[in-house]
Amino acid sequence: MEVPRLGKPADAASVDDAFHVFDTTLRDGAQREGINLTVADKVAIARHLDSFGVGFIEGGWPGANPRDTEFFARAQQEITFRHAQLVAFGATRRPGAKAADDPQVRALLESGAPVVCLVAKAHDRHVELALRTTLEENLEMVRDTVSFLREQGRRVFVDCEHFFDGYRANPAYAKSVVRTASKAGADVVVLCDTNGGMLPAQIQAVVSTVIADTGARLGIHAQDDTGCAVANTLAAVDAGATHVQCTANGYGERVGNANLFPVVAALELKYGKSVLPEGALAEMTRISHAIAEVVNLTPSTHQPYVGVSAFAHKAGLHASAIKVDPDLYQHIAPEQVGNTMRMLVSDMAGRASIELKSKELGVELGGDRALIGRVVQRVKERELAGYTYEAADASFELLLRAEAEGRPRRYLRIESWRAITEDRPDGTHANETTVKLWAKGERIVATADGNGPVNALDRALRRALEGPYPELAKMELVDYTVRILAGEHTTESRTRVLISTADSTSAWTTVGVADNIITASLQALQDAYSYGLLRAGIEPEPEPAH
Numbered sequence: 001m002e003v004p005r006l007g008k009p010a011d012a013a014s015v016d017d018a019f020h021v022f023d024t025t026l027r028d029g030a031q032r033e034g035i036n037l038t039v040a041d042k043v044a045i046a047r048h049l050d051s052f053g054v055g056f057i058e059g060g061w062p063g064a065n066p067r068d069t070e071f072f073a074r075a076q077q078e079i080t081f082r083h084a085q086l087v088a089f090g091a092t093r094r095p096g097a098k099a100a101d102d103p104q105v106r107a108l109l110e111s112g113a114p115v116v117c118l119v120a121k122a123h124d125r126h127v128e129l130a131l132r133t134t135l136e137e138n139l140e141m142v143r144d145t146v147s148f149l150r151e152q153g154r155r156v157f158v159d160c161e162h163f164f165d166g167y168r169a170n171p172a173y174a175k176s177v178v179r180t181a182s183k184a185g186a187d188v189v190v191l192c193d194t195n196g197g198m199l200p201a202q203i204q205a206v207v208s209t210v211i212a213d214t215g216a217r218l219g220i221h222a223q224d225d226t227g228c229a230v231a232n233t234l235a236a237v238d239a240g241a242t243h244v245q246c247t248a249n250g251y252g253e254r255v256g257n258a259n260l261f262p263v264v265a266a267l268e269l270k271y272g273k274s275v276l277p278e279g280a281l282a283e284m285t286r287i288s289h290a291i292a293e294v295v296n297l298t299p300s301t302h303q304p305y306v307g308v309s310a311f312a313h314k315a316g317l318h319a320s321a322i323k324v325d326p327d328l329y330q331h332i333a334p335e336q337v338g339n340t341m342r343m344l345v346s347d348m349a350g351r352a353s354i355e356l357k358s359k360e361l362g363v364e365l366g367g368d369r370a371l372i373g374r375v376v377q378r379v380k381e382r383e384l385a386g387y388t389y390e391a392a393d394a395s396f397e398l399l400l401r402a403e404a405e406g407r408p409r410r411y412l413r414i415e416s417w418r419a420i421t422e423d424r425p426d427g428t429h430a431n432e433t434t435v436k437l438w439a440k441g442e443r444i445v446a447t448a449d450g451n452g453p454v455n456a457l458d459r460a461l462r463r464a465l466e467g468p469y470p471e472l473a474k475m476e477l478v479d480y481t482v483r484i485l486a487g488e489h490t491t492e493s494r495t496r497v498l499i500s501t502a503d504s505t506s507a508w509t510t511v512g513v514a515d516n517i518i519t520a521s522l523q524a525l526q527d528a529y530s531y532g533l534l535r536a537g538i539e540p541e542p543e544p545a546h
């Protein structure tokens, strides 16, 4: 019999087998609407998960589709696993056949995975309606498939589908599936909340009883349909489960699965269980974002532990306590999970928020209470007028420096501008903008066209400034958003523009607010250029030259 080699070598440093972190991003995660992984994506995600240190990576269902079959073939050639064992997922054999003759069971063996996770029916109604067989034959399918795979040298886990609903309907039968799987040689029998309808107390009660009644080693697989998948997973652990099935960022069928990151963070930091290799937890934020990048979904900003907002503080009262000790408003130190604390400045800020934000930005305020008070006041006035500084750090820094230095950092002064938008009879459009401005003591007039009025404005400004400030050529506008701030009548509403600009090393966001979109854009663009020049170390003029 060929020894499967898809996984860490037997002598590799291993996290204790007594507790399993089992990741199913590549199988259940891929069942999420909107995720469509290539084989190369799967290989990239498997590498991230292995480097994070999960014990098991469920790679897919070999034989169900060519992509999953190819993934197992390529994983053998391309990945040297340091921590994880690769797991092939599949179903118990078909009713009335032999496991040894079932093509999909053979595909599991041919995948080369050393571990197989079999899905089995545990709900009597599903056996009769979906599988269209008898309760006894379903037990025989479990027994035969597990025994056959064990004989072939595979480690076997069994996912009992719809276990909790099945237990409610017919507890004796649900438990008989667990006993059959365990007796046939399954290392872990995983109780699945497939419809995701359970709550933590129910999970805890059922897992405790099933452990007491069957003596089997149990795992948990929780879907998130009640928003309780992480809590349900931890409730199962509280009841004695020693194997947790999760997915990166909670991706999964329908609304998703138990999110791997809060589950392992809770196990490590709250339960004191060592479930990851030394140092891995501090990589968690990076790994979460890297996987989001591969699946092409924007990372959720509000994800526990790893979201960019997970340690972002907005309320002034929070900031005043954090100034004394960050622990007062944080449940852990963000660095433990590779994240960072951030201060948000808005009309909810107080003096402490401004002081902490200034430190973060490297602007020295010297504890000047009057100055700090002026900044707080200015922020509140401007936010009332529609500005938003929590989303526009660069505009806030310019405001802060203007107050601290007693004059704005000004690199240019606009004298006037004019924008022309023309809709032609043939259906084509033209946008042309002219700006008249002063920079480095010189009056400059420039005109440009663009695919919209704001694009034409940006190009005219750049054309005007390319002589005095050649550094601007390295900066590009990367994002532009507009929001209409509700007024009494729609046409009288104010417009808020946020512009993100980037150079080769970083990106920054600026804000403008005005009655019309072009004026608001001009403000945001002026801040964007000024901030970029400030970062490039360019000194503003002592006094504008007119």
Ligand SMILES: CC(=O)SCCNC(=O)CCNC(=O)[C@H](O)C(C)(C)COP(=O)(O)OP(=O)(O)OC[C@H]1O[C@@H](n2cnc3c(N)ncnc32)[C@H](O)[C@@H]1OP(=O)(O)O
Pocket: 061, 063, 064, 065, 091, 092, 093, 094, 095, 119, 120, 121, 130, 131, 132, 161, 194, 253
């Ligand atoms: C709860 C979960 O998320 S489990 C994971 C589910 N994942 C997937 O379904 C994704 C991959 N699936 C597939 O590619 C396909 O469904 C395949 C290849 C597995 C099967 O395709 P088909 O042979 O065309 O069957 P189809 O999808 O219509 O139905 C599934 C069959 O599996 C049977 N089945 C369902 N669960 C089990 C089980 N635990 N053990 C054995 N057979 C099962 C069903 O009764 C049905 O049998 P039938 O073909 O005799 O009606």
Ligand SMILES: CC(=O)C(=O)O
Pocket: 028, 119, 159, 160, 161, 162, 192, 193, 194, 195, 221, 223
């Ligand atoms: C196995 C699985 O994905 C489930 O029961 O939800």
